[in-house]
Amino acid sequence: MSKWAVPILAVLGGAGLVLSVYLVFCQTPLQYAMLANGRLDGSSLFYNQKIFYFHVAHAFVLFASVFVSGICSIVFLATRRPRWDDIASAATDVSVAFGAVVLITGSIWAKAAWDVWWNTEPRLTMSLLLWLILVGYVLVRRYGGVSADRIAAGMAIFGMVGVPFIYAMVGQDSHPKSGAEGVVANLGPDYARAFGICVLTFFVWYAALVVLRVQGTRAERELRELRERALDLGVLS
Amino acid sequence: MASAFRQAARIAWKDLRVELRSREIVYTMGFFGALIVVVYSFAFPRDTAIGTAATPGMLWVAIAFTGTIALGRAFDREREHDTMRALLLTPVPRIAVFLGKAIAMAALVLAVAVVCAPLLALFIGAPLAEHPGELALAIVLGALGIATVGSVFSATLLKVRSRDVLLPVILYPILIPLFVAGTKATAALISVPAKMDAAWYWITFLGVYDAAFLVLSLWVFESLVIE
Numbered sequence: 001m002s003k004w005a006v007p008i009l010a011v012l013g014g015a016g017l018v019l020s021v022y023l024v025f026c027q028t029p030l031q032y033a034m035l036a037n038g039r040l041d042g043s044s045l046f047y048n049q050k051i052f053y054f055h056v057a058h059a060f061v062l063f064a065s066v067f068v069s070g071i072c073s074i075v076f077l078a079t080r081r082p083r084w085d086d087i088a089s090a091a092t093d094v095s096v097a098f099g100a101v102v103l104i105t106g107s108i109w110a111k112a113a114w115d116v117w118w119n120t121e122p123r124l125t126m127s128l129l130l131w132l133i134l135v136g137y138v139l140v141r142r143y144g145g146v147s148a149d150r151i152a153a154g155m156a157i158f159g160m161v162g163v164p165f166i167y168a169m170v171g172q173d174s175h176p177k178s179g180a181e182g183v184v185a186n187l188g189p190d191y192a193r194a195f196g197i198c199v200l201t202f203f204v205w206y207a208a209l210v211v212l213r214v215q216g217t218r219a220e221r222e223l224r225e226l227r228e229r230a231l232d233l234g235v236l237s
Numbered sequence: 238m239a240s241a242f243r244q245a246a247r248i249a250w251k252d253l254r255v256e257l258r259s260r261e262i263v264y265t266m267g268f269f270g271a272l273i274v275v276v277y278s279f280a281f282p283r284d285t286a287i288g289t290a291a292t293p294g295m296l297w298v299a300i301a302f303t304g305t306i307a308l309g310r311a312f313d314r315e316r317e318h319d320t321m322r323a324l325l326l327t328p329v330p331r332i333a334v335f336l337g338k339a340i341a342m343a344a345l346v347l348a349v350a351v352v353c354a355p356l357l358a359l360f361i362g363a364p365l366a367e368h369p370g371e372l373a374l375a376i377v378l379g380a381l382g383i384a385t386v387g388s389v390f391s392a393t394l395l396k397v398r399s400r401d402v403l404l405p406v407i408l409y410p411i412l413i414p415l416f417v418a419g420t421k422a423t424a425a426l427i428s429v430p431a432k433m434d435a436a437w438y439w440i441t442f443l444g445v446y447d448a449a450f451l452v453l454s455l456w457v458f459e460s461l462v463i464e
Contacts, residue, residue, distance in 0.1 A: 077460040132410040139406050145397045151407070154393060154461045158386065158411045161453050165414040165446055 006215070009208035016201030023194035024053045048112035053195055055105035057202040058098050059127055065095030065206070066130050069137070070160025073153035082221070085149045088156055090213035092137045094206060099131035122170035129166050133159035241336075244329040248337025253344060255314065262307050262345055267352040270303045274353055278360035292363035293423035296354060297379070297416050303349040304383045305405050308342055312391040321395055325462065335388060335458040339451075342384035342391075343377075350376050368426045371436055375422040378443035382415045382450060383408075389454045392462045418442045 028050075072088035075081075106124045107117050118124075137159070140152045230236040256262055277295045281288045315321040324334055354376065358365040365372060390407045394400035409416075422439035425432040 077457070129410065129413055132413070136406050136410045140403055143399050143403060144394075145399075147393065147396065150461055150463070151390070151393045151397070151403075154389065154457055155407050155411070157457060158389075158450070158453065161449060162411055162414060165442070165449075168442065169414045169417050 006208055006212050009204055009211065013201060013205035013208055016197060016204060020053065020194065020198040020201050023197055024050055028053075028191045028194045048109070051105050051109050051112075053191075053198045054202075055102060055109055056195070057198045058101045058105065059123070060199055061202055061206045062095050062099045062102050062127060062130055062134075064203075065091050065098065066133065066156075066160055066163060069095075069134075069156040073156040076153050077150070077157070082149075083218075085153065086214045086217045087210070088153065089141060089149075090210045090217065092134050092141075092152075092156065093213055094209040096131070096134050096138055098202075098206060099127065099134060102127045103131060125170045126166055129170075130159075130163070133162070241330050241333045244333040245336035245340065248324070248329075248334060249340035249344075252311065252338065252341035256311075256341075256345065262310055263348050266303045266307045266310075266345070266349045269306065270299050270349050270353040271356055273299045273302060274356040274360055277357070281361065283360070284362040288361045289363050289427065290424075292357055292361050292365070292427065293420040295361065296350075296357055296365075296423055297420045299353045299357075300346065300350050300376070300379060300383070300419075301409070301412070301416055303353070304346040304380070304387065305408060307345045307349060308383075308387040308391045309401055309404050311342060311345060312395055316395050321392070331459040331462070332455055335392075335454065335462075338392065339381075339384045339388040339454070342388050343380045346380040346383050347377060350380060364427050364429070365423075368431055368433075368436070371433075371440065372423060372426055375419055375426075375436075375440050375443060378440065378447055379415060379419040382443065382447045383412060385447065385451050385454050386411055389458055389461060392458070415443065415446055418446065 068091040069088040072084045072091065076084035076088060103124075106127065110119050110121065110124065111117050133155070137152050137155050140155055141148050144151050227236065274295070277299075281291050281295070312321075315324065325331070327334075354365055354372070357363055387404075387408055391400075391404060394403055394407075397403060418439045422436050422443065425435035425439065
């Protein structure tokens with residue numbers, strides 16, 4: 001990986017963030033609904049709805065990350081090359097932060113839309129469960145001792161296979177009326193462009209953080225190996 | 238393949254015989270399960286709609302708690318005299334080792350559930366005996382799922398110092414769909430009138446979950462448990 005990957009991705013992500021904030025706040029329609037008698041519908045969200053662009057973009061990253069670490073873990077177990085384990089570990093570390101953003105913004109949105117801080121809404125529950133798997137992975141990695149990489153890889157694979165089951169499980173719950181479809185349905189075509197840019201921005205940003213983390217892990221390993229070699233040679237004591 | 242199953246059965250029987258001689262896990266975990274139920278009986282009102290509505294959750298939380306501790310303890314036995322290494326060195330396929338362990342674990346988890354369910358019916362007054370066949374099926378499938386995933390990770394955690402804490406940290410996020418499905422199946426069975434459609438949906442869910450994770454475990458066990 002070239003040393004320019006992180007700076008380029010970071011600059012792209014920063015520019016994308018500025019652009020997406022502009023698009024989201026200046027170029028997309030406000031979400032509200034009129035009743036037949038000319039009064040405002042009580043379920044209108046106005047600026048509260050803008051959180052949708054950031055919430056859902058982060059949720060996409062979280063969801064993708066479960067598969068990134070799952071697939072990298074499969075390759076790691078099959079080939080035993082630590083570079084795949086580095087990617088899985090970095091992806092999980094970063095997506096724990098992204099998942100926290102999903103849960104916090106989801107909670108804020110739930111307060112605005114349904115006037116409760118938490119609701120067992122299918123997508124919110126799904127994000128929470130995926131996030132719990134990732135947090136478990138990070139904990140195993142940290143406290144698992146020498147075989148932590150193997151155990152964590154197993155957990156990532158099992159977590160990935162569990163995704164369809166989580167999906168089937170939460171899909172059975174009744175879905176509140178003003179959920180994601182309800183909001184998106186009456187926004188019109190303008191929102192799609194801003195939403196697309198938002199998703200792209202956060203994926204670029206995520207990639208930048210993952211690459212940075214992988215490089216950090218590699219540098220750490222190289223340093224450890226150099227140190228061991230120096231100890232063997234008697235240069236260090 | 239047939240011989241692999243026979244070897245698996247032999248390993249399972251070895252584990253169960255160790256248990257039958259000391260009866261340590263069955264007695265202590267059965268008592269622990271009973272204690273959990275007694276605590277519930279103080280925490281939740283008896284013979285009310287709340288108590289009945291909470292019963293499925295109580296049952297599956299009790300199974301989850303006792304199941305994880307039983308798993309940890311059962312694999313501790315292999316660690317104490319380093320017999321896991323001996324087991325892995327025996328000239329049988331790893332798959333047979335895994336299957337044998339999983340069968341024995343399922344039997345242990347099931348034995349504890351058999352203690353908890355009647356006690357819940359007794360202390361909370363929940364109508365758990367309305368559809369005993371379906372409820373038993375749900376519990377058996379749940380125990381199989383816990384034992385399958387649990388055996389893989391208990392075996393990998395054998396040499397890790399903080400294994401007692403890490404086992405639930407790993408297992409619960411993965412097993413949440415199983416616990417929820419079991420809870421919902423139980424809830425559908427004890428509601429009046431029983432919602433058999435919903436119950437069978439969730440029992441099928443448990444069956445598919447078990448099958449998927451059994452295949453995955455068979456495939457992953459060999460590369461996860463090296464020692």
